[in-house]
Amino acid sequence: MSGRTGEDMRDPKGDGLRARFTALGEALRSRFIERDDLVDAALAALVAGQHLLIIGPPGTAKSQLAGALCAAIEGARGFDWLLTRFTTPEELFGPVSLAALEQDRYERLTAGKLPEAHVVFLDEVFKASSAILNALLTVLEERRFHNGPRAVEVPLVTLIGASNELPEEEALHALYDRFMLRVVVDYIEQDFRFMQLLALGEPPPLPTVRLAELEAARRAAAAIELDGQLLRDLPTLRTRLKEQGVVASDRRWRKALGVLRASAWLGGRAKAGEADLPLLRHVLWSDPDEREAVAAALDGLLAAEQIRMRALVFQARALAEYPAATADDDEARARAALEARTKLDAVRREAEGLVQAARRRGRPVGELVRAVGEIDRLRAVVRRALGTALQ
Numbered sequence: 372m373s374g375r376t377g378e379d380m381r382d383p384k385g386d387g388l389r390a391r392f393t394a395l396g397e398a399l400r401s402r403f404i405e406r407d408d409l410v411d412a413a414l415a416a417l418v419a420g421q422h423l424l425i426i427g428p429p430g431t432a433k434s435q436l437a438g439a440l441c442a443a444i445e446g447a448r449g450f451d452w453l454l455t456r457f458t459t460p461e462e463l464f465g466p467v468s469l470a471a472l473e474q475d476r477y478e479r480l481t482a483g484k485l486p487e488a489h490v491v492f493l494d495e496v497f498k499a500s501s502a503i504l505n506a507l508l509t510v511l512e513e514r515r516f517h518n519g520p521r522a523v524e525v526p527l528v529t530l531i532g533a534s535n536e537l538p539e540e541e542a543l544h545a546l547y548d549r550f551m552l553r554v555v556v557d558y559i560e561q562d563f564r565f566m567q568l569l570a571l572g573e574p575p576p577l578p579t580v581r582l583a584e585l586e587a588a589r590r591a592a593a594a595i596e597l598d599g600q601l602l603r604d605l606p607t608l609r610t611r612l613k614e615q616g617v618v619a620s621d622r623r624w625r626k627a628l629g630v631l632r633a634s635a636w637l638g639g640r641a642k643a644g645e646a647d648l649p650l651l652r653h654v655l656w657s658d659p660d661e662r663e664a665v666a667a668a669l670d671g672l673l674a675a676e677q678i679r680m681r682a683l684v685f686q687a688r689a690l691a692e693y694p695a696a697t698a699d700d701d702e703a704r705a706r707a708a709l710e711a712r713t714k715l716d717a718v719r720r721e722a723e724g725l726v727q728a729a730r731r732r733g734r735p736v737g738e739l740v741r742a743v744g745e746i747d748r749l750r751a752v753v754r755r756a757l758g759t760a761l762q
Contacts, residue, residue: 388588392418392637394578395443402439402577403432404568405559407688411634412552412653413440413531417490417585418592419633421626422511422530424496424550426537426659431556433533437492439577440531446582447528450488454498463503464516471519478519486516489528489582496532497543504546511549528585537658551626552653555662561689563696570696592636597628598644604672611671612655615664619655627654639741645673646738649681674734676725680742683722690715691749694756708757715750722746 392414399410409425413436416423425433434451441449452463461467463485471478481487493499499507509515511530515522538547559565580588609624619627628643634650635643648669655665670678694708726739 386639388580388584388591389636389639391578391580391584392588395580396637398575398577399436399439399443402571402574403436404571405561405564406432406436406556408653409436409554409556411650412554413437414637415630415633415650416529416531416552418588418637419551419629420528420589421551421630422532422549424547424553425531425533425556426535426553427533427556428535428558431558433531433556434492434494437490437531437533441490441492443577443579444490444582444585445579447489447585448487448526449490449492450483450485451492451494452485453494454496454503456498456500458498458500458503460502460506464506476519478521481516481518481523486510486518486523486525489526491527491530492533493530494533495535497534497536497538497546499543499546501542504542508545508549511546528589547657548620548623551623551630552650553656554653555659563689563693566696567692588636592633593629595632595635595640596642597631598642601631601642601644601648604645604648608651608668608672611668612665615661615668617656617661617664617668619657623654627651630654640738645677648672674729676729676734676739680722680725680739683718683725684742684745687715687718687746687749690718691752694753705757708753711753712750712757715746715753719743719746719750 396410396414399413400407403410413423415421417440425431425436427433437451438449441447452458461479465479465481465484465486468476468478468480479486485491506516509517510525510527514525514527516525517523532550538544559568605624609619612618630650631643631647634647635641638646640646651669652662652666656662690711693711694704722739722743726736726743729736729739
């Protein structure tokens with residue numbers, strides 16, 4: 372008998388399920404200003420079943436993003452905790468059962484604690500004591516929790532850790548390595564996005580996905596094939612990084628394939644390929660100083676058209692946000708929308724030129740065409756904003 376669910380039968384390609392993840396991603400990006408990379412990494416971690424580390428100063432929406440991600444998964448249990456050097460195992464894993472002690476068993480009551488959560492957020496994660504560290508490593512890597520004499524399976528999908536700094540103690544390096552994706556965040560840089568932040572009202576409810584749908588997405592992503600060119604590119608990438616003194620473990624390279632598959636599934640691609648390589652910017656470095664070398668090595672693998680198209684899409688998104696970030700004045704908004712429309716038209720022309728150039732070189736253009744479609748969608752947003760401002 373087939374293991375496909377009724378929903379799978381109605382939607383054999385999974386397009387409806389993927390659309391819900393797409394809507395969730397768009398809602399998170401609108402809620403968390405200038406955090407697109409972080410949202411992309413969080414969704415990839417969720418679908419790949421990997422763990423995410425967010426490095427940045429206080430007040431950069433680290434805990435809010437983790438909370439929103441958990442709240443968007445119907446049926447998922449969440450757990451969050453701020454670690455200090457005084458945090459005890461009981462706070463994370465539950466108190467010792469007195470009833471079990473009376474029967475000469477040492478067991479914890481885990482209800483409402485980390486071992487029973489699907490999505491976990493640990494702030495200041497590297498403040499973990501050695502007593503907590505050993506249990507965390509087993510939970511992260513093996514999805515098991517040793518409760519007395521028993522090793523209990525845990526439902527953990529992803530653990531999101533946050534820290535203001537990297538660990539210095541050697542004992543914490545194993546915990547650090549368990550975070551497959553690592554994203555550095557800072558305070559909002561661009562003034563117009565800072566204005567957007569100040570103008571944000573109460574956000575609408577997030578789109579949701581059911582826990583069973585998340586499991587379906589994880590299975591679908593795990594089945595994504597790897598493009599042959601991608602498999603040829605990865606050894607080249609590893610060699611280039613070694614030449615720059617950037618070395619990732621064999622285990623990290625192996626698990627990175629799951630992240631690439633998740634990226635491809637979220638992007639609606641049948642195979643994981645060069646369009647998914649940019650996500651490795653958050654996978655292959657150990658020290659933040661290595662991020663520039665990783666980005667340069669990845670750019671060296673990507674075709675020039677892909678690199679430029681990524682920049683154009685980023686520019687188009689910023690232009691689409693510009694009218695809404697201006698002062699609350701119809702005339703000013705109309706001027707801003709007109710300026711954004713003119714610049715977006717120029718972006719669209721350059722993007723179409725990249726597609727034609729790629730075709731002439733015999734390069735695949737599917738991802739480039741999808742990017743042009745994204746630019747067209749943003750142009751429509753600006754046209755509507757202009758029409759509203761002129762009414």
